[in-house]
Amino acid sequence: MLVVMNKDATAAEIRRVVKKIESLGLRAVPMPGAQRTAVCVLGNKGPLDPSFFNQMRGVKEAIPVSRPYKMVSRETRPEPTVVRFGKEAIGGGGVALIAGPCAVESEDQCMRIAAAVRKAGAKFFRGGAYKPRTSPYAFQGLGEAGLKILGRVRDRLGLYIVTEAIDHEILFRVADYADIVQVGARNMQNYSLLKAAGRCGKPVLLKRGMSATIEEWLMAAEYIMSEGNPQVILCERGVRTFADHSRNTLDLSAVLVVRQLSHLPVIVDPSHAAGRRDLVIPLARAAVAVNADGLMVEVHHQP
Template sequence: MVVVMAPGATPADVDAVVGSVRSAGGQAFVSRGLSRTIVGLVGDVADFEALNLGSLPGVLQVIRVSVPFKLVSREHHADRSVIRVGGVPIGPGTLTVIAGPCAVESPEQTLKAARLARSAGASLLRGGAFKPRTSPYSYQGLGEAGLRILAEVRAETGLPVVTEVIDPGSVDMVASYADMLQVGARNMQNFALLQAVGSAGKPVLLKRGFSATIEEWLSAAEYIAQRGNLDIVLCERGIRTFETATRNTLDISAVPVAQRLSHLPVIVDPSHSGGRRDLVVPLTRAAIAVGADGLLIDVHPEPKMALCDGDQALPESDIREIADIVATLPPVVGRELA
C-alpha cells in the first residue's frame, strides 16, 4: 500500500500515518517529494485496511498496489489450470465449446438443440431451467422440470450439463442434476450464492458482471475458492458501455488480462456479448484468436420460436460455419478442439 499525503500535510500528519502503520505491526517508508510526500507500507494489507488511513488528517489518497485475491491469483499458482467437467477439459491447449438453448423449453427442443450443439463442435451442453430476467413478465424457465429434461438429454447424448443456479437455497438441488453450475452476470456479486456454489462440490462457470471490473470478477471467484472449490471457469460475456449498437460490448482484452492475473480458464460468450445473431460468428473467431479457453454459444432448433433471447440463437444453417471455425482456427493458435 502507498499513502499519498496532501500538499499541505504537516510533518505531524506524516508521523501519525507512520505511527498508525507501526501500531498495526507494519513498516512505513517515507519519500518526501517536491509536491507530495508518499509513505510506502510493508506488511499485511488486511491489517492496514482496518486502519482507515484515508481518514487521517493530511492524507490525500491510499493506493493499494497488491491484488485483493490470492487463491485464484497466478502469483500463488503460476501454471494455468485445467478444469474438468464430466471428463471434458477446459484450459490451456484446448478449445472447449459449450452450447445449447438459452432456456430449456421442452424435451424435444432440448434434445434437438443438444444435437445442434454437438454438430457445432460442443462437448458440453448448456441450458437454463431458472432464468433471471430483467422483467418479471418475461419467461422465467421450467425450474426443476427443466433440470430433469437436461438430465434425460445428457443420458441420450452423453453431453455433460452446464446450468444456471440463481438462489442459494436451491444450489444443492440443482447440483444434483448438473455437471457444472453457472453463476450469471447479474449474480456475480451475490455473495451468498457464491459461497453456496463454493460448497456444492461441482465445477462453477462464473460469468463476469456486466459492469464488473476484472479485479472484481476475480474477487468474486475468490469467494468461491475460499469455500474450497478451485474448479472455476471464468466467462467474459460483454460489459455495459455507452454503445447501443450491441447489447453489450465484448471486452476481448479481458481474456488475456484475466489469464495473466489468474490461473483459471477464461471462456467467451459470443452470443450474449453482442445480443445479435449476425455477430456470433465474427466474435467466435475473435475469441479463439485472442486465446480464449472455450466458448459458450446459444443454439436453438427454431430461433423464432425461442422463449428467451431468440434474436441471438444460431439456427441450424449457421451451425456449420461455427463447426468449421472450431475445427480449423484453434490449431493456428496452438490449441485443439476439446
C-alpha cells in the same frame, strides 16, 4: 502470504505449516500444484512476517501476496487450472464448446438442439431451467422439471450440462443435475450464491458482471475458491457501455488480462455480448484469436 513448500516436502511438514498458521488465528488452505504444494494464508489483516515460516522444515519460502485476491492469483499458482470432465477439459490449451438454447422449453426442443450441437463438435450443453428475467411477468423457466430434462440430455447424448443457479438454495438442487453450475452476470456479486457455489462440489462458471472491473470479477471467484472449490471457470460476456450498436461491448482484452493475473480458465460468450445473430460467429473467432479456453453460444432450433 503464501508458504511455498519444497518439491519433496512431506505431508507431515505441510501439516505442521498448517498448524502454525492456525495457531496465529488464521486460516490455512494447502493448494497442491504440479511441482509443489503451496499453503495459502487467509484472514490476516496486515502483512505477516515471513520469518514465521522461513525456518520451518520443508518450507522453500514464504512470499507476501500483493493482490487483494489470493487463491485465484497466478502468484499463488503459476500453472493454469484445468477443469476436467472425463476425457474433456476446460483450460490447458483446447477450445471447449458449450452450446444450447437460452431456456429449456421442452424435452423435444432440448434433444433436437443437443443432437445438433453434438454433431457440430460441442461436448457441453447449456440451457436454463431457472431464468433470471428483467420482468416478473416473463417465463421464469421450467425449474426442476427443466433440470430433469437436462439430466436426460446428458444420459442420452453424453453431453456435459451447464445450467444456471439463481439463488443459494436453488444452487444445491442445480448441482445435483449439472456438470457445471453457472452463476450469471446479474448475480456476480450475490455473495450468498457465491459462497454456496464454493461448497457445491461441482465446477462453477462465473460470468462477468455487466459493469464489473477485472478485480471485482476475480474477487467474486475468490469467494468461491475460499469456500473450498478450486474449479472455477470465468466467462467474459460483454460490458455495458454507451455503445448502442450491440447489446454489450465484448471486452476481449479482459481475457488477456485475466490470464496474466489468474490461473483460472477463461471462456467467452459472444451471444450475450452481441445480442445480434450476425455478429456471433466472427466474435467467436476473435475470442479464439485471444486464446480463450472456450466458447459459450446460444443455439435455437427455430431461430
